[in-house]
Amino acid sequence: MLFERIRDLREDHDKKQKELAEYLGVQQNTYSDYETGKINVPIEALIKLADYYQVTLDYLVGREGPGKKR
Secondary structure (H helix, E strand, O other): OHHHHHHHHHHHOOOOHHHHHHHHOOOHHHHHHHHHOOOOOOHHHHHHHHHHHOOOHHHHOOOOOOOOOO
């Protein structure tokens, strides 16, 4: 799921939610809601996160990665 990928990437890079929230220009509680799936992540934020982590949008949204077939 999308929120699991953004959480896992953040934790793998030893970042705090506050750091990513500042990078995206949102409040920390908004970023937390992205990770928990309470609200949808806007496409602009997904693009910024993909660039930040140097991954594809497909990876962020679960269309690519381990166990996925094209």
